[in-house]
Amino acid sequence: MIHSTKNILIVGVGGQGVILASNIVTEVALMSGFDVKKNEAHGQSQRSGSVPSHIRYGKKVYSPIILPGEADVILAFEELEALRWANFLRPGGKIIVNKQRIYPPSVTSGMDKYPEEIIAILRKEKIEVIEIDGMEHANRVGNPLVVSTLLLGVLSNFLDFPEKIWISTITQLVPEKHRDLNLKAFQEGKALLRG
Amino acid sequence: MDTKKMMLGNEAIARGAYEAGVKVVAGYPGTPSTEVLEELAHYGEIYTEWSVNEKVAMDVAIGASLGGVRSMVTMKHAGINVASDPFVPISFMGVNGGLVLVSSDDIGAVSSPTEQDTRIYAKLFHVPMLEPSDSQEAKDFTVLAYTLSERFDVPFFFRTTNAVSHSKGIVRLSQRKEKVLPPFDRLSPKFRPQGGIHPIVLHQNGFERLKRLEKYAEKAKINRVEWGDRKIGIISSGITYQYAKEVLPFASFLKLGMTYPLPPELIKLFASKIKELYIIEEMEPFLEEQIRAMGIKAKGSELRPHAGSLSRERLIEIFSGTLKRFGQKLEKPKPPFPQVIKRFPTMCSGCLHLAMYYAIRMLRRKMKDKDIVVMGDIGCYSLGIAAPHNILGCAFAMGSGISSAHGLNKALKENSDKIVLSYIGDSTFLHAGIPSLLNAIYNKSNITVIIADNGTTAMTGGQDHAGTGRTIQGEARIPVDLKELCRSLGVVDLQAVDPYDYKSAYETLSHAVEFDGVSVLIASRPCVLFPKKLKETPFQVSPETCTGCGMCMTIYCPSIIVSDKKTEKGKYQAAIDPYSCVGCSFCAQICPSQAIVQMS
Numbered sequence: 001m002i003h004s005t006k007n008i009l010i011v012g013v014g015g016q017g018v019i020l021a022s023n024i025v026t027e028v029a030l031m032s033g034f035d036v037k038k039n040e041a042h043g044q045s046q047r048s049g050s051v052p053s054h055i056r057y058g059k060k061v062y063s064p065i066i067l068p069g070e071a072d073v074i075l076a077f078e079e080l081e082a083l084r085w086a087n088f089l090r091p092g093g094k095i096i097v098n099k100q101r102i103y104p105p106s107v108t109s110g111m112d113k114y115p116e117e118i119i120a121i122l123r124k125e126k127i128e129v130i131e132i133d134g135m136e137h138a139n140r141v142g143n144p145l146v147v148s149t150l151l152l153g154v155l156s157n158f159l160d161f162p163e164k165i166w167i168s169t170i171t172q173l174v175p176e177k178h179r180d181l182n183l184k185a186f187q188e189g190k191a192l193l194r195g
Numbered sequence: 196m197d198t199k200k201m202m203l204g205n206e207a208i209a210r211g212a213y214e215a216g217v218k219v220v221a222g223y224p225g226t227p228s229t230e231v232l233e234e235l236a237h238y239g240e241i242y243t244e245w246s247v248n249e250k251v252a253m254d255v256a257i258g259a260s261l262g263g264v265r266s267m268v269t270m271k272h273a274g275i276n277v278a279s280d281p282f283v284p285i286s287f288m289g290v291n292g293g294l295v296l297v298s299s300d301d302i303g304a305v306s307s308p309t310e311q312d313t314r315i316y317a318k319l320f321h322v323p324m325l326e327p328s329d330s331q332e333a334k335d336f337t338v339l340a341y342t343l344s345e346r347f348d349v350p351f352f353f354r355t356t357n358a359v360s361h362s363k364g365i366v367r368l369s370q371r372k373e374k375v376l377p378p379f380d381r382l383s384p385k386f387r388p389q390g391g392i393h394p395i396v397l398h399q400n401g402f403e404r405l406k407r408l409e410k411y412a413e414k415a416k417i418n419r420v421e422w423g424d425r426k427i428g429i430i431s432s433g434i435t436y437q438y439a440k441e442v443l444p445f446a447s448f449l450k451l452g453m454t455y456p457l458p459p460e461l462i463k464l465f466a467s468k469i470k471e472l473y474i475i476e477e478m479e480p481f482l483e484e485q486i487r488a489m490g491i492k493a494k495g496s497e498l499r500p501h502a503g504s505l506s507r508e509r510l511i512e513i514f515s516g517t518l519k520r521f522g523q524k525l526e527k528p529k530p531p532f533p534q535v536i537k538r539f540p541t542m543c544s545g546c547l548h549l550a551m552y553y554a555i556r557m558l559r560r561k562m563k564d565k566d567i568v569v570m571g572d573i574g575c576y577s578l579g580i581a582a583p584h585n586i587l588g589c590a591f592a593m594g595s596g597i598s599s600a601h602g603l604n605k606a607l608k609e610n611s612d613k614i615v616l617s618y619i620g621d622s623t624f625l626h627a628g629i630p631s632l633l634n635a636i637y638n639k640s641n642i643t644v645i646i647a648d649n650g651t652t653a654m655t656g657g658q659d660h661a662g663t664g665r666t667i668q669g670e671a672r673i674p675v676d677l678k679e680l681c682r683s684l685g686v687v688d689l690q691a692v693d694p695y696d697y698k699s700a701y702e703t704l705s706h707a708v709e710f711d712g713v714s715v716l717i718a719s720r721p722c723v724l725f726p727k728k729l730k731e732t733p734f735q736v737s738p739e740t741c742t743g744c745g746m747c748m749t750i751y752c753p754s755i756i757v758s759d760k761k762t763e764k765g766k767y768q769a770a771i772d773p774y775s776c777v778g779c780s781f782c783a784q785i786c787p788s789q790a791i792v793q794m795s
Contacts (some may be wrong), residue, residue, distance in 0.1 A: 004402070013538070026201050030365060037329070038363040041305070047540035048753065052769040063434075064329075064439040067508050067530035080538065087529040104538040107750060108756030109583075111765070166515035 005058035007066045008159070009052075011085045012077030013102045014048050017148040020173070022053035024152060025159075027058040027169045032161045037064035042147075059107035073158045075151055077118055077134075078102050079118045086122055095127060097153050098134040098147065130154065130193070137188055149174070153189020163190075198368040201351055204359040208232035208297055209331040211337025212267050214294070216373035217241060219259035221252035221593045223626065224655035225271025226306035227357040228299035232269045233658075236667045240371065245658050245667050248593070248626040249274035251772025253296070259348070260285075260294040261386055263376045264339050272300040277593070277627070279316065280380035282350070286320040287397035289348040289385055293341035297353045299360045302477055302504045306654070308573065309498055310502065312478035317455035321401035322350040323408045324455040325417070326433040330364035336417065336452060343411070345376070349404055352455070356477070358434040358504065372455040398582050409456045417452025420465055426689050427517060428469030428492070430462065430482060439475045439707040444512060445521055454482065459489050460698045466491045475497075477505045488629050540578070544754040545777035546730065549575045549718035550694035552586045553750050553785070554701045555616070558708070567614045568706075570603065572628070574620035575654045576647060583751050587618060594619070600642045601635040614708050615642045621677065622652040622660045629684070636685040636713050643707045647694075648677060649722040657725025665726075688714040695720055697784040723777050731778030732793050734771055740790035741768040747782045747791065755782060763775045 008025060012018040019040060029036040036057040041049075054066045068087050074095040076082030084098040089095060097119060106112040115121070122129050132154055134147040141150065148169065156166055169185060174182045202210065208231050209592070212220065219372040220243045222232040232452065236243045243574045246252035249270040259266035270278060275298050282296065304310040317324035325340055327333040333355065340351040384391025392400075412418055424445045431439050432451040451457070466472050466486075473579045474495035483495040498513050499505055509529070511518065515525055542549050559567050571577060572591030579586040590596065600617035607613050619628050624646050635642060659665045664674035681689055688710045692700040700718065707714035723729045736747075743766025747755050754777075758770035771782070773794065783791040 014540075027364060031199055036365060038201070039358065040363075041363060047543065048538070049540035050538045061364075062437040063507050064364070064437070065358065065507065067506075067511075068530075075452065080536070083532050084535045084538075085250070087531050104536065105537065105541050105751075105753045106539070108753070108772070109751070110537045110757040115536065118534075121532065121534060135271065148401075154448070 005056050005061055006160070007071045007090075008055040008057075008155070009066055009071045009085055009088055010053045010055065010077075011053055011074065011081040012158075014051050016051070016077045016102075017049045018053050018077060021148045021152055022055055024169055024173055025055050025155070026057075027166050027173065028161045029055070029123065031165045031169060033063060034058060035061045037061045038065040048102075050084060053083060059185045075155045077148065077151065078116065080104070083115060083121065085125060086125075089127060093128075094130060095122065095156060096130045096132060097122075098132055098150065100135065113139045118141055132189075132192065137192065138185060139186045141181065141188050143181055145178070146182055149182040150185040150189035153186040154192055155191050156186070157193045199365050199424070199455070199601040200368060201363045202330045202334075202356055202366045203230055203361060203363050204327065204330050205230035205299070205361070206234045207333035207364075208337050208353070208481065209238075210366065211367065212265075212295070213238045213241065214334070214371050215338045216265055216367050216371055217265040217267050217341070217343040218264035218292075219256065220244075221246045221266075221743065222269030223249045223252055223273050223274055224652050224658040225299075226655055226771060227301055227360040228269050228271045228274075228297065229655045230360070231297055231299075235267075236596055243667050244659060246651075247661055249278040250280055253278040256294055256296075257281060257285050257722070260290045260292045262379045264292040265294075265296060265374065265376070266292060267295045269297045269758035271307070272298055272311050273307060273309065273592070274298070275313050276279065276284045279319075282316075282320050284303055286322045286350055287394070289400050290344055290350055293344035294335065294342060294350040295340045295353050296350060297355070300354065300356045302444060305357060308577065310478070311480060313354055314454060314481045316355075320599070321405055322455075323347070323405075324354055324717070325452060326354050326454050327359055327360065327438045327452070328433050328450075330362070332452065333359065334366050339417065346752055347404060347408055347411070349408075354454075356434055356504075368794055390482035395647060400432050405456050407459065412453050412456060415453055415458070418458055418461060419450050419452075420461075421448040421450060423447045426470045428465060428472045429475055430465070430472070430486065431475040432482070435475045435477055435505055438505070438510055441509055442510045445607075451482070457482070457485050462486055462489060463491065463530045466493070475505070478502065505664045508696065508716070512739055533547065541753045542575065542578055542584075542751070543723045543777075544775045545723040545779035546575070546783075547694040547718060547722075548579065548647055549750055549752055550697065550700065550720075550779075550781050551618075551645060551647055551718050552579055552584050553781070554694075554704050556584055556749070557701055561705070562614070564706075565612050565614050568603065569616040569618050570596040570600040572619040572623050573654075574623050576618060576620060577654075579618070585757040593623050593630045597631035597635055597642075597644055600644070601631070601638065604640050604642050617642055617644045619644065619646055620653070621646060621648040621650065621662050622658075624677070625661050629680070632681065632686070632713070632715070633684045640713050641711060642674075643704070643710070643716065645704075646677060646681075646715065646717045648717055648719040650719070651722045651725040653722045653725055657722065663726075674680045677717050681717070683688060683768075686713060688712060688739045689717075690715070691717045691719065693720065694718045695779055695781055697781060702712070729777050732757050733773040733776035733778050734780065734783055734791050735773065735794050736769050736771055737790050737792060738768060739760065740788050742766065742788050742790070744787060746785055746787060747768070750782055750785065751785050752782060
């Protein structure tokens with residue numbers, strides 16, 4: 001279906017910072033003058049469950065929930081979660097995949113196998129995958145804790161928000177002592193796609 | 196200045212209560228309602244409390260309303276079942292300060308043992324009901340509910356669903372306005388149903404009040420018609436209005452903000468101008484039955500499932516013919532990738548429930564000729580019903596584990612091979628377990644009750660309760676002493692155990708099940724997540740000693756994993772993830788080869 005509404009799905013595992021990242025995106029959308037809605041799964045986030053956060057913005061947004069085949073961009077903090085939610089992409093949509101694996105207990109206890117070659121599976125379906133080794137880049141910035149801000153920097157290349165609003169929102173929403181580090185991580189992530 | 200903020204539906208309800216000048220709010224945590232009260236606790240002007248249970252919370256809000264202040268009570272759908280007792284009389288007696296009951300329905304039972312449509316209570320209570328469809332409405336309707344509650348002298352039922360409560364949207368903020376209300380008058384006959392006005396008169400008054408509210412509903416701005424193509428008309432409310440509006444943007448809509456009582460004239464007028472009329476709602480045909488009773492023909496529940504949420508995806512399927520007629524191209528959405536594996540929520544590393552489950556599992560193994568039945572309750576430990584734990588027989592309602600274990604014990608013969616246990620958390624025990632335990636003792640039950648005391652209400656995110664020694668505002672209180680409490684109820688065989696001390700916990704449990712009468716085991720260890728994340732030096736598996744026997748794997752601790760290293764006999768060895776291991780030492784006590792040691 002064709003909508004003027006833009007759909008961003010941020011997915012990951014409980015504890016990875018999906019909720020804070022999606023709060024930043026919705027705040028940036030609000031400050032950029034859009035109508036915006038967001039839906040998030042509560043209750044599972046503390047217990048290593050799959051955490052999807054749906055963000056929709058545009059002139060007027062009705063439903064807060066994205067359907068399969070509608071997402072313009074998916075930002076996946078973890079590889080298995082990228083695969084789980086990839087069918088939510090619209091034709092021509094893009095998926096940013098952070099190269100990190102978090103094994104579910106069914107895998108660590110030997111009952112399940114973690115799928116191999118996730119990026120290749122997605123590319124085989126002609127999906128445009130942007131692969132990011134978030135941890136490596138975050139370490140270069142100086143702290144592995146800024147992975148999520150770095151990934152937001154990558155994501156910002158696909159959204160319609162002015163850079164100065166991103167910067168003012170991050171400044172406002174992250175703790176003061178980590179502010180400069182987060183801003184640096186955002187710029188680093190943004191620059192990764194400039195080529 | 197026009198201040199706009201992104202807010203969850205629940206945060207917006209809290210903001211609405213703040214702006215309406217509400218002064219007293221009580222509630223009991225329950226997904227998806229919890230954030231309403233948590234948010235309200237941040238406003239210094241408002242008294243907030245986590246009450247012991249929903250009925251008590253309801254009573255607190257009633258008392259505050261009688262006392263002449265605006266009050267609110269918050270709970271999840273199942274909580275209304277508990278709170279319904281005082282709600283029936285208060286709805287007839289009326290209010291002094293505005294009184295609003297917020298219920299959030301967990302449609303799809305995402306974090307509940309059952310789903311239910313609480314809208315039906317509005318009819319039973321004879322009270323008006325408002326249903327917001329987004330965060331802005333959640334705030335605006337809350338403010339409106341207080342004005343109307345006082346104007347019509349009736350408590351208001353404010354019903355949301357998880358998709359509204361847990362979605363964020365833009366909310367325009369206003370200032371708080373406190374209203375001066377008449378003070379409490381103990382001689383007012385309206386507050387004395389037995390001494391003042393006869394209950395039959397009050398009941399009759401309830402019906403007449405609904406008639407007056409019906410007149411209000413006819414003209415209310417929150418019930419609005421949005422004309423579009425008149426070939427197709429939709430009557431809807433709440434989140435399903437948002438879904439339908441997106442699926443059928445060209446249609447005409449009657450959007451109901453007040454869903455009880457309904458405005459018959461407005462509905463008849465709308466229906467008379469529409470060729471094909473649909474009623475779009477989730478779960479029970481609540482609007483549909485009332486609208487059909489008005490003699491109006493409409494399609495509704497025959498097109499949809501009665502259970503679970505009515506998603507936008509489902510609406511697209513239902514209206515596929517109409518959408519094609521309106522020239523929309525429908526593509527079948529892609530199914531999920533078949534290689535995906537599930538990621539279930541897990542019990543935490545170091546959780547006391549994993550330790551107690553292990554003790555129960557070992558007892559089952561030892562008493563092979565007996566069948567150990569464990570009646571569960573509501574909390575994180577409800578996960579113990581499912582694989583791989585398979586510990587609990589069932590878990591259905593707060594506090595019901597103890598009382599149903601007692602009933603089960605009475606049903607089974609004296610020389611039965613069944614041993615009946617009950618497993619309950621501390622918050623749930625204080626909520627509804629106390630009367631259940633008293634009943635079991637007084638009526639000579641023969642059961643063993645395990646009170647798993649983790650010092651918080653963990654499942655809903657770590658709320659305080661009467662046993663934690665803190666209030667929602669962080670003030671210190673004297674916590675209830677579970678041991679003394681049980682003793683005063685008449686428990687004779689009472690033991691306190693440390694779940695992390697496996698040998699002692701197992702032996703105490705073995706003795707308790709042999710006791711003729713009610714045994715209570717209070718197993719205390721703080722939750723590893725709340726009030727603060729616990730982390731001690733992690734443990735590790737020594738590859739030289741691990742025989743790959745797999746004993747530690749049967750704790751089902753998420754930190755214990757199968758490594759890729761094999762023993763000489765070809766068995767896979769265990770390993771421990773040092774990042775998630777909280778260092779509880781339980782697995783080290785279990786390992787028969789002493790292969791698990793704390794990292795230096």
